[in-house]
Each structure stands twice: as C-alpha cells, then as structure tokens.
Amino acid sequence: MTVLKDSTQDQLLNLTDCKGELGFCTSSDLQTHSKESLQELLSDPRSSFFLSSADGQITTVNTGQNHSAGDQTLSALCPQLTWQQLGDATFCSEHRLRYAYMCGAMANGIASAELVAASANAGFLGSYGAAGQSLDAINTAIDYLEQHCGENNFCINLIHSPNEPEHEGKVVDLFIKRGITLIEASAYLNLTPAVIRYRLHGIYRDDNGIVQAPNKIIAKASRIEVATRWWNPPPEKMIAELLAKSEITAEQAELAKEIPMAVDLTAEADSGGHTDNRPALCMFPTFLALRDQIQQTQKYSVSLRLGLGGGIGTPSSAAAAFSMGAAYIVTGSVNQACVESGSSDNVRKMLAGTEQADVTMAPAADMFEMGVKLQVLKRGTFFPMRAEKLYTLYKSCASLEDIPPADKKQLEEQFFKTSIDDIWQQTQSFFNEREPKQIEKALKDPKHKMALVFRWYLGKSSRWANAGDATRQMDYQVWCGPAMGAFNEWAKNSCLEQAENRNVKLVAYNILHGCCLHLRLQMLKQQGVGIHASLFAQKPLSMDVLERFA
Numbered sequence: 304m305t306v307l308k309d310s311t312q313d314q315l316l317n318l319t320d321c322k323g324e325l326g327f328c329t330s331s332d333l334q335t336h337s338k339e340s341l342q343e344l345l346s347d348p349r350s351s352f353f354l355s356s357a358d359g360q361i362t363t364v365n366t367g368q369n370h371s372a373g374d375q376t377l378s379a380l381c382p383q384l385t386w387q388q389l390g391d392a393t394f395c396s397e398h399r400l401r402y403a404y405m406c407g408a409m410a411n412g413i414a415s416a417e418l419v420a421a422s423a424n425a426g427f428l429g430s431y432g433a434a435g436q437s438l439d440a441i442n443t444a445i446d447y448l449e450q451h452c453g454e455n456n457f458c459i460n461l462i463h464s465p466n467e468p469e470h471e472g473k474v475v476d477l478f479i480k481r482g483i484t485l486i487e488a489s490a491y492l493n494l495t496p497a498v499i500r501y502r503l504h505g506i507y508r509d510d511n512g513i514v515q516a517p518n519k520i521i522a523k524a525s526r527i528e529v530a531t532r533w534w535n536p537p538p539e540k541m542i543a544e545l546l547a548k549s550e551i552t553a554e555q556a557e558l559a560k561e562i563p564m565a566v567d568l569t570a571e572a573d574s575g576g577h578t579d580n581r582p583a584l585c586m587f588p589t590f591l592a593l594r595d596q597i598q599q600t601q602k603y604s605v606s607l608r609l610g611l612g613g614g615i616g617t618p619s620s621a622a623a624a625f626s627m628g629a630a631y632i633v634t635g636s637v638n639q640a641c642v643e644s645g646s647s648d649n650v651r652k653m654l655a656g657t658e659q660a661d662v663t664m665a666p667a668a669d670m671f672e673m674g675v676k677l678q679v680l681k682r683g684t685f686f687p688m689r690a691e692k693l694y695t696l697y698k699s700c701a702s703l704e705d706i707p708p709a710d711k712k713q714l715e716e717q718f719f720k721t722s723i724d725d726i727w728q729q730t731q732s733f734f735n736e737r738e739p740k741q742i743e744k745a746l747k748d749p750k751h752k753m754a755l756v757f758r759w760y761l762g763k764s765s766r767w768a769n770a771g772d773a774t775r776q777m778d779y780q781v782w783c784g785p786a787m788g789a790f791n792e793w794a795k796n797s798c799l800e801q802a803e804n805r806n807v808k809l810v811a812y813n814i815l816h817g818c819c820l821h822l823r824l825q826m827l828k829q830q831g832v833g834i835h836a837s838l839f840a841q842k843p844l845s846m847d848v849l850e851r852f853a
Contacts, residue, residue, distance in 0.1 A: 346841070348386065348819040348852055354379040354832060379830040381823055386815040386852065389621075391608055391630035394567065397519075398485065399456045401426030401853075403631035404811055405521075406638045407569070407612055408460030408487050409576065409782060410434035411765050415645040416447040418638060418807055423448075423455035425808040426853070430487040430521075432645065434462035434669070435762070437737070438477055445481050458521065459483055461498060463491040464669060467738050472497045479504050479518075487569075488533075489523045490577045490669070494564065496545055499537045502564055503555045513604045514561040522565035523612070525572070525579035530590055533565040534597045534607055566605055567630070568594075572613030575636040575784035576677045577667065587611055587627050616786030617793045618817025622825075625818065634814070636787040641805045647771025648802070650781055653683050655802040659788030665690040665780070668761035671697070672754050680781040686764050689718055689778065693757040702749030703727075703756060718760055718778075730755050797842040813843040816852060 344352050387395070390403025404427040408414045414432035422429030431448065433441045441459070448457050459478065464471040475497040478486060488498055498520070505517040522533040532538075537559045545551045551559075570590045572583035587609070594607045611624040612633030624632045639646050640654040661682035667675045671694070681687050693714075700706050703723055706714070711723065719726055734741040734755070745752035764780035790810075794800050799809065820841055 345381070345820055345823050346816075348384050348816070348823070351383050352381050354827075379827055379832045381827055384819045384823055384826075386812075386819060389625050389815065389818060390610075390632070393606070394608055394610075394630045397566075398428060399454075400428055402811070402815060403610075403629075404428070404815060405458075405569075405610070405612075405631055405633045406430065406807055406811070407523075407574075407633040407635045408432045408434065408458075408462075408489060409635060409639055409644070410436075410460070410462065411769055412436055412440065412444070412645040413639055413769065413782070414460070415643060416444040416451075418641065418643040418645070419457050420448060420451040421643050421807050422811070423452040423457045425811065426455075427811055428456065428458055429807070430458040430460050433460045433474065434489070435765070438473055441474065441477060442481070445477075445483065456485060458485045458487050461486045461488050461501070462669070463489070463495065465492070466669065466672070467741070468495065468497070469738050469740065471495060475501045484517050485519050485521070487521045487523065488565070491522070491524075491529065491533075494532050494538065494541065496541055496550070499541055499559075499564070500545060500550055502537065502562075503551050503559055506555050506558045506562070508558060514558045516562050519567070520565040521567040521569060521610075523569045523571045524590075525570070525581045525586070527589065527593060530568055530570075530593055531597070533568050534563050534594065535601070536560050536562060537564055561603075563597075563601070563603060563607060566603075567608045567610060569610040569612045569631075569633050571633075572611065573784055573786075574613035574678065575639070575662070575787070576679075576782035577675070578613060578678050578784065580664070580678070581613070583611060583614055583624070584627075587624075587629070591628055613784060614786045614789075615814075616790035618814050618821050620786070620789065621814050621818040622821040626822070626825075634786070634811070636782070636784045637790045637810055638807050639781075639783070640787065640790075640802055641807045641810060642803065643807055645769055646781075647769055649771040649773065649776060650768050650779065651802040651805075653680060653779070653781065654783065654787055655791060655800075655805075657682060657783060657787045657791060659785040659792075661788060662783050662785055663687050666694040666761065668758050668765075671758050671761060672751075677782060678784050680779075680783040683776070684779045684781065685777045686780045690761060690764075690780070693718070693760060697750075697753060697757055700753065703753045704749070723756060726756050726759050727752070730759050733759075794843055798845050799843045809843075809846050809849070812846070812849040812853060816844065816849055817841060 344350055386402050394403050406414060406422045406429040408430035409432045412432050414430055416431055419429030419431045431444050461474060478501060501518055502516060502520060507515055509515050524530040524533060542556050542559055546556045570587050571578060572586060573580050590609055594609050598607050608630035610631040610633055611629040615621055615624060615632050615634050616637045621632050638644060640651050657680060661680060662678055663681040664676040665679050665687040667677045679687055696706055696710060715722055731742055741755060745755050764778050767775040768779035768781050799805055
C-alpha cells in the first residue's frame with residue numbers, strides 16, 4: 304500500500320467534517336492534503352483508496368484485490384469506477400460496445416457517416432442521421448459504415464414521416480435489404496406499419512423456446528403514451544393489417560405477441576431538434592416506473608432498458624443521468640459542433656459561441672402542417688422568426704394566392720430570394736422523384752400546395768447551414784438544445800474551447816471521465832468526507848491523458 308502524506312496547506316479534504324458520527328473523527332485527526340495528490344487519486348477511475356484515521360492519511364490500494372484496513376480505522380472508501388462500469392452492462396453487451404454512451408442521430412447527415420464510424424471505433428454507439436436524406440445518400444452512408452466500422456456496431460436513424468409514409472416504407476425496405484439490424488427510431492407519435500415490419504423481419508423462436516428478433520430498435524420518446532407503445536408488443540390491429548397485405552407471415556404475427564417493439568428506449572428531455580422540452584428530473588422517474596410496470600405485466604424474457612438524452616453536455620449532467628438509473632446516455636447538440644459532423648465550419652463556430660439561452664422553438668419542416676416545432680439556435684440567424692411567419696401565413700391563408708401582397712413581397716425578396724412560382728417548380732421536381740402523391744394532392748388542395756412551398760424554405764435552411772452557404776447565413780436552421788451552452792461554459796480555457804479542436808471521441812471520453820470523477824467525489828461526500836468545491840471544477844483533458852483510462 305502507498306501512503307500519501309499532506310504536502311501543502313491547501314485544505315481540500317477535512318476529516319473533521321465527519322463530526323464524530325463514524326466514531327473516529329476528532330480534532331486531532333485534522334489533516335490537509337495537496338490538491339495534486341487528491342485529484343490524482345480521484346482522477347484515475349481505476350484506483351481504489353480509503354481514508355483512515357491514522358494520522359489522517361490517504362491510503363491507496365491496488366485495484367482488483369481484496370483489501371483490509373488492517374489495524375487502521377476505515378473512515379471512507381472510494382472504490383474504482385471505470386468508464387465501462389457506467390450504465391447497464393447488458394446494453395453494452397447486446398450492442399457490442401465498451402461504453403454505455405451514444406451519439407444520437409441528427410437529420411440531413413449532420414450525424415454523418417464519419418461521425419458514426421468515429422464513435423464505433425472509439426467504443427460507443429453512433430446513429431447516422433438518415434432523416435431528410437435520399438435513399439441513394441443513405442445507401443452510400445451504409446457502404447461507408449460497413450467499410451470503416453469493421454466489427455464495431457453502428458446505428459441508423461428512422462424518423463416518423465407522417466407526410467411521406469411511402470418514403471418511410473422505402474427506407475425500411477433499404478434497411479432490410481442491406482441487413483441493418485439496429486436503428487434509432489425518432490419523432491414517432493404513433494407506430495407505423497413500416498417500423499413494425501422492420502422489427503418483425505427475421506423473427507424466430509430459438510431452441511430454448513424464446514422468441515428472438517434480430518432487428519433491434521432504440522426508440523426515443525418524450526411522452527408516456529408514446530413510451531407505452533414502444534415497450535409493448537406491436538398492436539394487434541396493425542399486425543392484422545400487415546398480415547392481410549401479406550407483408551408479414553402468420554408465424555411472425557404470432558411471435559410478435561411475445562416481444563416489445565423496443566427493448567431500449569431513450570427518454571428524450573430538452574434536446575435540440577424534435578423535442579417536447581420535457582424536464583429530465585420529472586420525466587425520467589415516471590418512465591422508470593412505466594418500464595417496471597410493463598416488464599411485470601408482459602413478463603418479457605429480456606429486461607427493458609431506459610436511457611436518457613436531451614440536456615447532456617457536461618460530466619455532471621451525465622452523472623445525474625446515471626445516478627437516476629439510466630442504462631445509457633445520449634448526446635446530440637455537442638456532437639454537431641465536432642469536426643466529424645455534417646455541419647459546416649460556419650455552424651461549428653456559431654455553436655462554439657452558443658450560450659444556454661440562445662435557443663428557441665420553430666416550426667418543423669417534416670411536420671409543418673401539424674404545427675410541430677423543434678428546438679433551434681436563435682443567435683446569429685433569422686430562421687426562427689421567418690419560420691414562424693410562414694406558419695402564421697399558412698394558418699391564416701387558404702392558398703398562395705390568398706397571401707397579402709406585402710407579405711408575398713417579403714417572402715419573395717427576403718425569405719425565398721426568388722418568386723413563389725419558381726419555388727413551386729423546384730418543389731414539383733423534388734416530389735415527383737421522392738413521393739409523387741404529394742404533388743397530386745397539392746394540385747387538388749391549394750392549402751397543401753402552400754404547405755409544400757413553405758416547407759421548401761424550412762428544408763433548404765438546414766441544408767444551407769450544412770453547406771456553409773455564406774449568402775444564406777441569416778437563414779441557417781441549426782438544431783440545438785441548451786446542452787450546447789452548458790458544454791461551452793465547461794470547455795472554456797481548455798483543449799475543447801475552440802471548434803476546430805472538438806471531435807466526438809475527445810468529447811465523449813471527457814464526459815465519461817468527468818462523470819466518474821463526479822460520482823467518486825459524491826461517494827466520499829456521502830460518507831461524511833468534506834470535499835473542497837474546486838475538485839468539482841476539472842476541465843476537459845487532452846486525448847493523450849484520457850487514452851490511459853479508456
């Protein structure tokens with residue numbers, strides 16, 4: 304055993320804070336320890352150490368052995384807490400991961416194939432942002448991931464597309480054709496035939512009589528009713544419809560009764576993009592209770608798991624998630640600012656300067672007519688105000704021809720920078736290739752035609768941001784949650800302050816490492832050991848330091 308003596312008068316740890324409650328602390332036990340010695344111990348998650356009342360010394364022990372304090376009175380124990388110990392081990396084993404950490408999907412390829420591959424090769428999970436992408440783009444991304452991920456696992460996003468159900472179905476067809484066995488399902492209000500068909504593909508009963516479903520879903524939900532749908536078996540009505548259309552077999556329909564739509568579900572709190580701005584501290588415990596209730600009722604052969612995403616951008620927020628019982632955590636906004644993301648350098652610089660109050664809600668392109676909103680950056684762009692103007696006109700006008708002349712002039716000169724007729728021609732070309740039924744409906748319904756024209760702006764604005772089009776910077780749509788501002792505050796005066804230094808591996812490793820430090824400090828505090836507040840303020844570390852603990 305190695306004993307570290309005190310070396311300075313910087314009082315970071317004070318054994319008298321125990322106030323005699325454990326039977327060994329007296330005024331004679333007061334010792335001070337150097338910041339360096341205590342931080343070195345706490346910052347190595349592989350280390351175990353205990354505090355003894357003998358001369359108030361910190362005594363370290365080698366990890367992995369059985370230890371005894373001998374003749375010394377044990378005052379507090381700080382066991383090892385490695386990155387691999389965070390979260391639910393079954394989540395990692397099932398998805399072939401080292402860490403219970405996930406980079407969530409960001410649409411239009413912002414969660415790029417490069418970002419997902421970097422995540423996979425660093426030991427955690429990345430989800431490719433397939434939403435808004437063409438089938439060719441998704442197919443190309445799959446090629447890249449299969450080539451660059453090796454044996455490591457990856458995930459691809461499937462987004463609910465109520466306005467484009469045919470496209471959603473074609474994406475599922477592509478997943479099945481390419482053998483994609485793990486997807487992240489997002490923005491679902493109700494289950495769809497397409498996502499059920501994906502889940503049931505290849506389902507069988509093994510030699511032990513247990514139903515196995517090769518296609519796995521990590522679902523996201525912000526509402527109890529949506530989470531309930533994911534954790535229950537597929538609804539019988541939809542199963543019957545799929546069976547009647549011969550899209551599933553009678554055997555698949557029967558086996559579907561014994562599995563949940565998703566084992567893994569992410570409680571999505573105050574995230575960027577699609578969000579209900581739910582407070583994690585209220586939502587997560589409710590979802591935990593729901594999980595336990597459904598598990599008890601359904602008696603699945605596997606245990607349901609609950610992760611947490613939205614608002615996680617610092618080690619302390621990650622520690623809060625794991626402390627509440629999260630099986631895994633999901634980050635989003637902070638990854639968009641990384642060099643591997645599909646965003647542009649212009650956007651990365653904007654995000655690096657974002658504060659927590661620099662976000663707001665704006666109408667979503669994919670669910671525009673439904674009034675669904677998403678969380679975006681408001682600092683440095685007019686997009687939120689302009690998108691809200693479009694939705695106001697949509698609600699108040701019956702057609703494009705019904706738009707007041709002054710508003711039409713503003714749209715063409717400031718928003719579209721071209722005529723509405725030109726936008727309609729571009730819209731027709733797009734949907735004639737992607738989903739012709741949208742144009743057929745628009746020709747019969749002037750209101751729908753107006754919605755498609757307005758959605759042109761909403762769709763293009765995120766692509767202008769991704770491309771870094773300097774001429775349209777004031778129209779950038781940048782999905783972002785308050786976690787970005789929290790991350791920036793933490794990253795000040797560190798290796799992660801500048802946008803060009805941020806990569807998903809460095810960000811993830813710092814969050815995991817800092818999370819372990821935070822939780823170990825809490826262990827000591829809960830045992831009555833006074834910890835100086837400065838030990839909570841550890842800044843991000845460089846990769847050469849972090850690699851020692853990975």
